[in-house]
Amino acid sequence: MLYREALNRAIDETMAADGTVVVLGEDVGLYGGSYRVTEGLVAKYGEERLIDTPIAELSIVGNAVGMAMAGLRPVAEIMTANFSLLAFDQIINHMAKYRYMSAGKIALPMVVRFPQGVSRQLAAQHSESYEQMLSAVPGLIVLAAGDVNYAYHALKYAIMSDDPVVFIEHELLYNKKGEVDFDADIDPFKARIVKEGSDITIVSYLKMVDDVMEAVPQVEKELGKTCEVVDLCSLNPVDYKTLEASLKKTGRIVVVEEDHKTGGYGAQITSWAAEEMFYSLDAPPIRIAGEDVPIPYNRTLELAAIPTPEKIAKRIAEWGKTNGL
Amino acid sequence: MNKLLAEEIYYNMVLGRTFELAAKEHYMAGDISGFLHLDIGQEGFSVAAMKAFEKGDVFTTYREHVMAIARGMDPRAVMAELFGKAGGISRGRGGSMHLFDPSHFFYGGDAIVGGQIPNAVGCAYARKFQGSEDGVMVIFGDGASNGGAFFESLNIASAQKLPLLFVCENNGYAIGTKITRVAPFEKQAKKAEPYMMTKEVDGMDAVAVYEAVREAQELIQAGHGPVFLEAMTCRYEGHSMSDPGTYRSKEEMGICKSKDAIERMESYLKTMYGLTDTQLQGVQRRAQATVDDAAAFAAAAAEPELSELFEDVFCKERVNASF
Incomplete structure (x- = not known):
């Protein structure tokens, strides 16, 4: 199974199991995702749950925060890490802070999927990595999927977790092949x-x-x-x-x-x-x-x-x- | 507006002003610290908007004490939060700018200008998805209407036909900068005109605000999509306690205070329902007693335990992914 297929399967299974899981982002629906991670899902779950957004990253994350506050489990996709900078107010000031500032009254069960890294000749505005900034923000769980099996299990965990998770993917890994042990009990926090x-x-x-x-x-x-x-x-x-x-x-x-x-x-x-x-x-x-x-x-x-x-x-x-x- | 509701709104307005004056006093005395943004002058808007949008979710700004209390939050818990005590609504971790109470569908309390607007858009999407008709109200100032979050939200709410009421509380100043110095017009509803129905209301007239918000929510409940309401208000104090407000002239403040919403509500109650000065004074005494009690509670409340520093950074029990 390819890395992107493992991610797709994780989203598919959680969407099938839990009707509150929705996906939003640029080209995630009819187009199937710029890295084909959400391919085929719109046919199964409809445009209400695979939400094509405008190119407006602040809103992609900001809307996901509001959806999570209202009881949905949004999976927001940032097309590539550099674009996320437009959403950093929402990631740092809102997504990471609401639980703490509200003394636990507000939970944000949400994921921001975060493709990043040096791919192939995409130049300076499409090649960066932001784990250093994200990991410096208390209140965010930061997972990094370097492996196909981990990608499948960790994304499933992230979607069903009640904490806000930034799920980092590397753009050169989408076509990486690997075995997935679907029955394995993987602790996403274990190295x-x-x-x-x-x-x-x-x-x-x-x-x-x-x-x-x-x-x-x-x-x-x-x-x-x-x-x-x-x-x-x-x-x-x-x-x-x-x-x-x-x-x-x-x-x-x-x-x-x-x-x-x-x-x-x-x-x-x-x-x-x-x-x-x-x-x-x-x-x-x-x-x-x-x-x-x-x-x-x-x-x-x-x-x-x-x-x-x-x-x-x-x-x-x-x-x-x-x-x- | 019926008598019972008018009295209820009047009581909450007086309670709001009394609360804010007490907060100011306790700030000067050092019991409250940090940033404190008073709502004095704008209580008519704050209370009437909350009462009119009783069903549905509310997102608002850091100038939210009066709204929170009108929404049903205990004045004790609000004052204790301002004091930073464990008995505060956010256990002393949020402070004046961050009052949250999902049990009253009140989502803060956001101190990033305009930052709550995209959250309200997401919430409105969720409510539509869940089949709820009541919709969401998001309140922000004229200053927020110049930011990207605002424009992105107009676009998305309109494109998705979301059940969302945008309410611009226009007090004419973005902190100390007169709005017309940084925006091309005085009324910000103009920015929303290409996207949705817009309306204007005198924010110093609580009865008019109530009716305008009710009407807007009814449109939303009928599936009309987003509506934009602009309420023209006047803030009597500085932006926060650290702002002496020297940028406004005595003349300007005089005009501003001549429209006082509380006085206007008093004459409404007298004219419409024959309330007497003695009856109004009774309401004021009741409000004062409630605020005195809240302040005494806050002063006596315990400090948070040091161990609370580490609480609620993450959820206590993480959901197991295997199903």
Whole structure:
């Protein structure tokens, strides 16, 4: 099953099970979604539940907040992360705050689906990542689907949860293939051990998990050591327990993120390691991240702006060698 | 308007003003902090709009104490919220600008100018979807009618034919900026004309506001789609307690206060139903007693426990996705 099909199935099943689930966004209905995630759903559930909105992001999220206040379970789709900036007032001031400010009287059972990241030559206004800003907002659950099975289970959870969830997807993952275990009991807040190892913990999320997995054979060959690869899955709250167990075993941590390095999300993980796990560390924690530049259009420059499997492998091997591996 | 309703509206207007004057006093005394936006001068609009839109959902701004009480929220719980106490309607976590009570279909209390309008649009969509006919009323100021959220909402509500009553409470000032300095006209209903039926009402006349809101809601209940109502009002105080209001002349304020909604309601009750000054004073004493009781309650109420800091960030029990 493809990643986008897993997402579609999650929405389909929740819509079938619960008549209060509605989907809204640009081209989500008759068109089927710009990444075909909502394909076929309008035929099943009608235009009242697959709501084609104008190109007005503030309203897409703002309306979803009002729908959730009135007892629906809206799933709002932002076409691409950069456009969400027009909706950030609603995401931060409304979606994240109403429960707290009303002392729990108002619940917002809603999801904002959030495709993001560097795709292929879409240039600076269609290539960004905003997990660093979203995770800094108390009151929002931030999930990041880097895997097909997780995408299916976590989106189902997000739609049925009574908390507001930002559900981050990576634009290059929509056609990724994977197995879905429909009967599995997946905890959406638990980090996923993608590969076990004993010498280096590599923490990542979204598409970078795949890039890390591509880099790992080279790293292991050069260093003669094994890597443990962790997909964070939930960016807020963070599953520090899984990270702690892995780090106690390996003593070394690398965080890989696609986003610009300065102010990037990965800094939260390395600062946690430095503050809380200092005496378990055998090497300084490092981050491998994108450059501090807007994403350029030219393919060569675009690839130079973000981590690639080759760059990840090279950096980890160098760091390993200078730190006793 | 029948006598019972007129008396009820008058009582709530007097209660509102008495409440606001007490809030002002307690702010000066340091019992209330933060931003405090008083509704003095605009009580006629606030009360009549709430009473007229009794069925249906209401979204409004940060200048909402009088509306909240008219909607049925306990004055004790409102005052205690202003004091930041655990007995407050939002347990002291919201304050003056964030009063919420879904049991009275009252959704705040939004302190982002215009931010509540898209929420009301979503709520109206939901109510239509759920088959409810009562509709939603969203109240905002003239200042909000210059923002993107407002224009997006006019468009969507109109395109979807939503059961939504837009009410622009036009007091002529966006904080300290006269509306005509930042908008091309004095009356903001003009902006809504291409999208929906618009009406204007004298916001200093509670009876007229009541009738205009009732009429608008009846149109909405009949499936007419969205309606826009503009109420021209006058705010006697500054934008908030931190605004001395020096941008308005004595002459302007004099004209403004000559239209006082409470005095107007008093003469209505006298002329229409023969109420005497003694009877009106009785109403005022009842309002004063209610406010004194609310203030005493707020002063004596407990501070929130420190553990409450972490409550209601997320829901207590997360829904299990497996079904």
